[in-house]
Amino acid sequence: MSGKVGVVRIVLLLMAMAITVTGCQSGIPRSGAVYVGERENITAEQPVIFNPDGPAQGASPEEIVRGFVRAATSSTGDYAVAREFLTTSFSPQWNPYAGVIIDSGERGWRGENNQITMMLTPVSTVNSHGTMRFSPSEQTVEQVFTLLREAGEWRVSSAPEGIVLDERTFSEVFNEHSLYFIDPLTEVLVPDQRWFLRGATIATRIVTELLSGPSDLLANNVTTTAFPSGTVLTSSVPISGNNARVDLSREALGADDRQLQLMLAQIESSLQDVAGITRAEIMVGQVGLLSGPTDPALVTRYPRVHNNPFILKSGALVLVNSEQTDLHNRFGTAVAQMEPEALVVPSGKEFVVVKNAGGISLVTEQGTTPVDTRPGLINPVVDPHGFVWSVPRDSPLSLAIAPTRGVATGAMQATWTDASSIELMSISLDGTRLVTVYSRGGSYVVAAVGVVRNQEGAPTALTEPIEIQRLTETPIDLDWVDENSVAVASGDQVSGYSLGIVSMGGNDQQPVAPQSIASLAGANSISQLRILGRNGELLEYRNPGWQAVTSGVTLLAKQAYLFFNIDTPPSTGG
Template sequence: MTRRRLRSTLATGLALALAVLVTGCAGIPQSGAPQIGQVVPTDEDPEIEFLAQGPEKDATQEQILRGFIDAASSPRDDYATAREYLSPSIQSTWNPDASALIDEANQRAFTSVDALTMQVSLVPVASVDGSGEYVEFSDLQPTTRVFALVQVDGQWRINSAPDGVVLDEQKFSEVFNPYALSFFDPSWTHLVPDLRWFPSRASTGTQIVNALLDGPSEWLVGAVTSAFPEGTQLTRNAVPIVSDVAQVDLNSEAFEADDLTLQRMQAQLSASLSGVSTINSVSIAVSGNVQDIPVLAIPGPRVDPRPLAMTEDGFGFLSGGAVERLPGISPQIEALSATAAVVNPSHSLAAVRTPDGVYAVRQSQTSGLRVDGRAGLIAPSLDRFGFIWSVPEGEPGSLLAIRADGSQSPVMSSWPDASSIQSIQVSRDGTRLLALVRTAGEPRLLVAGIARAADNTPVSLGDPLVLAVGDGAGLSATWIDEITVASLTSSSDGRGEVVTQVIGGESTRLATLDDAVQIVGGNTTKQLRALSSAGDVRVLRTSLWQTTASGVAFLATQLGSPS
């Protein structure tokens, strides 16, 4: 039940954030905001459902400890109720925002260490650090937290407590929400989400803005960029919300920003704050001077919702039982005896795998150009800058980025322990690479930031995040949207397991399916498609995979659709 609640919370928050990313920040007006004003006092924290209870008179040590942990589930008034359980010496120094440990409530065990010390043993399933980064644990191992107690006016109080809070999964889903901080790709074309989790309270907007100004998560450093000039901070540690307007007052470093930079700053703030229910627009001031900033349109890399596939009738979009071929591209792909393909947003370039290598197929040409003739190549990827990514299955470190003219550049990979690689796919914004590899006999799903040269040539991959993946042999991995991925593995009996993972959030195991060999994403999980070895295309309807097309040789990947 609690995992379902957490998924519901995540889905709702991400729907708001991704809607802004896709529609170019249209969800929050960006100009004509009122002047910086006074904070409107309120006794209500938004979206908080859990109300904590203070300590009871003559409570035992265990009752005090249990009550403190429960009360720390409520961030109302800076965790005022939880602080009632603390002795005066630590009431103001205990830092609940340092971390959150999410555990299985029925696994908690309270024991006395000595007359003035207690410990709680628990089994964490995930954690959130001080910057809001969520980590899901695949190996559930028990841990302990130790608390010292003291008598204050004849009542037990906690005199030493670890910073941070402990919440069970249900309370976490009620108190914390996901917020997609937004950074730019290196070309300043797309917004890239960096998911964080914060408790919903009056200061949530402040936490989000501070996290945005602090920069991206470590694994994204070098792959994304921010419009805020170095050293930019809030003039005071608060983002007032007046009449649904978040008023962001930045220090003098922001004076370095020109008009375009201010527009980009506004776009980042608007997208990052879009998940806060009490905020409908954003106003930027620099040292108290409100800026009039026009809206900056940011395109979203959505793909055509129809499947793109190679069939008996040719290569193109499956539409109403017919194949809608791509002018200039489809004839070349069909002539190559293709086994895999990926097409750019304008349908002017495709990367195609054939029995004798990987080809670049350009709409402006009449035949494809072989750009990689190495043996054992996996299905290639393509990025929005026109680079074809190619690697042999048995040589996972031999990753190449290849231009359409055939010139090659090696890319330093970040999976030195991998013995083989089954799938690679660059995100539609061109900032991250998803890779399904095999290490120590087990599949591993990785996502890493892409570092590029000034001309956008890929140079290296950053340290990867390890994502959830099923058991068995790795077959395929795909992007579902800008923050969600999916992987397909197969057991020895042919059963396919599909696992979806929100990067920075929770993973979900979908219904199993027989004899699947490939998965390809669309714009949502509902558009995730699986292909069987018999050529049947399946989509997940409620809890069953249903066949929607047949006679398909392979499903192609799209990077976007023509504007």
């Protein structure tokens, strides 16, 4: 492959001087397999067709504005019907693609002279790049529309950019897709969820945004991209059979063979939910550079842990559904004798991180090493580079990072500066995103931050928190359930319990919660979520409800993935 790619690159470099290519840029499924079965001649997502009415003769200013807002449900013909409500001069200026405000559909109206004000409460917003963000304030937003008479009829002469859709309509005309960027240390593909209009141009939009780079959660060296700087799409993305042909600008010729493989993996992974696409071809000047499908051996997907959970039962640390034999008989007894309040079991099982009344400790065959002995610590997390994260509940900025091998700890500052206390935290299996639950102003904030690391894998910085949900009940537990989402449990015995599946991209679910929740643990998919009831029963969801898997469970452990095996003595940390 390498020799062929090199020859093609030389030919393309010679051709690029003479080639001029004109450019163009052009429901809520979860990510499935990267390579699906072949589906011939299915080239686009099928959009829901809305047929809003145009302006009625003699309509009042308020009727014109209401009609304009309704007409934005249809993007047909570059929002042709909505533009009928605009003045001749304002119509070409209005940009419906600037973003979306999503609300419940309950809106207020106020009119004065030739101005109409629409009042709404945003639930979420989507920016021009398709990134959705939760709107936590619950404050009313006012949008002002100015009207003029044109040929005797009222028309909108100024309006906010973007469109407003209620939640139901939004889910019918937009679809969620994951763009994939790269962990700069491990080359793991990391998802970045976006929302795009359904329709024939979806593949073009996805590749365009992929080339534009990651959202704020994954920017600032949290992730990177294999595409050389300045690479853009030079034409729309046609789909021939099951193949997406991606024609890039000549900057792509600067990529080496490994970069090309990663570029192809990014493209194919990002297009995996588009109907009919199972592979892609990278081109420059309409000449093929590298064709898919990507060799799975050359790409690192999101890490996996055991499908089944680890539990502490009858004084032994066991894996459920494996005859419940003590998998940690080398040091399982020591763990049980520590009377743990929380456990983290990393892949490889060379050690266990324990939290008890004395703090947080690392337990190996060689013995127990204190990691953090400060009082009031919340449950720890272990990242895939072998660092233990700990913080006292009432000192939310006092974040400590301790290595479990001979790597220097990176200096880092917590960025949730508005927190009065911190309740929970959980890190993704790839180590790129940390989700926390902290208190602020009488409620609990669920926020995600990106993790920046040095060349040794030590965390050195966190991005600014992005609020993804807000809780009104007391938080109980938190864990990642797949590459995009976390499960959050809250509530108490008096008011009842709630369970939420919160996506980094805004697609939240509220599954039925069991009658009691003491803790929870995720694995590789939402279906593998396990909950420990307050009565010691371990629960899993089996339609139509939560069913007990085993009883007499003392503790439900969290799992962590490691990119290495311990080969040096453990180190202590603050």
